[in-house]
Amino acid sequence: MNRNIDTIFFDVGATLRYVVEDAEFSAAADRELMEIVGATESHDVFFEKLNKNWKAYRKLAKTVLLDVSEMELWLQYLLPDYPAEVIAPNAAHLTRLWRDHDGRRVPHDDVKPTLLELKRRGYKLGIIANTITETEIPDWMCHDQVADCFQTVILSSKVRLRKPDPAIYLLASRCIGSVPENCAYVGDNPVRDVEGAVDAGYGSMILYEDAGTADREGKIPTVKPDYRIKAIRELLDLFPAREGK
Template identity: 60%
Template sequence: MTANIQTIFFDVGNTLRIVLPDQEFIDRAEAGLMELIGTTESHDALFAKLEERWKAYRKQSKTTLLDASEGELWTQYMLPEYDPNMIFANAPKLTRLWRDHDGRRVARPDAVATIKELHRRGYTLGIIANTVTETEIPDWMAADGVAQCFKTTILSSKVRLRKPDPDIYHLACRCIGTPEANCAYVGDNPVRDVEGTQAAGFGMMIRIDEPDTLNKEKATGKEFTPDHVITSLSELLDIFPERA
């Protein structure tokens, strides 16, 4: 099967990058968000409200398998009582600050080297990620010097489709020009990443064993078995040899 894989798609959150707790970083992000919207609400009241609304939006998006754009997210779901023109204009900044209030996102220690080596070995690489931000992932790719390694970046906030809907995988394959049977996917979620990849007819699914994801993933009664389970991204180099 490995010999037939031409393209490798990656998830990003908890796959290529992880979140590090950094209270000073979090405090700056939360203060920046409050300053940006000019709120008179207390810190605790504002973030309690935002957390409640975020959970409601996440529940809806996971049910419909559709994601909103950044502008829609903030004007319709997160801060609908604020001036919509101001919120819409600042939606990208608000999304980044909201993401940063979880912690500081950094690439796994072996992510950059593994990506560059797979690219050098002749594999076409792409991204398929559920995300509310439209700029954070491309900015990271440029900052860490791997943007040139990826041919296609499919983000749910831009295409509206959301994993595990097979259509987001089919879209990625059309964009990158590789049949599904010749594609592999690397992700961390034991349910939606495996379910969506297999439903789309990908030739291989590889799950990276991420404790943080497993702790948050609720039991669904569904069982999906990936083709490989790895504990570090560098193990991909044992699965995908040099292409002829």
């Protein structure tokens, strides 16, 4: 491991947390979402349309490497045919319900103790995540009492930049006050997370749970991570206590 690393940034989805399917939880979210927007279609018709619009937005965002705010997401892309006076004030809540459509998001068991120990060892910690919600990650940090571990949280829904654009990594390092070569990034996507960190000049890239020879969209990696881990706690083997800490 590069001994000059003093800062570790994390992806969140699938890296620090994972989705647990929960039919009752998801059904409740679906009902509330439809009730808020006043949907008149059947559940299946409504969510077929919503999912189609979502896929179109995701394709665009991944092409231009930019995300939009929650209000723009719903007004312009997900439900553009619904009344703006209904959608706009509820955009943030609608985003959370749309996320809950997939299931509950829970942290891996070793996340909290590992974060606390890395902080104790003297590392600055931060988050760089592609996300459509501005509140879900901060709420999780507070709920699980790990908010104090992170000095900088960069979300694509807030800054619009999106991984693998190196600009979002450079923004994060600038905000936390570290030069890129002294930063490490921990993520699960073998393409997006690796390429972005490398292009930004980060000193190390750690891939959590090898996803195989391609990412979820079938893209083949062009660069390799410096390290591969199967559990977040393995970071403690890579990052010893910093001198003087």
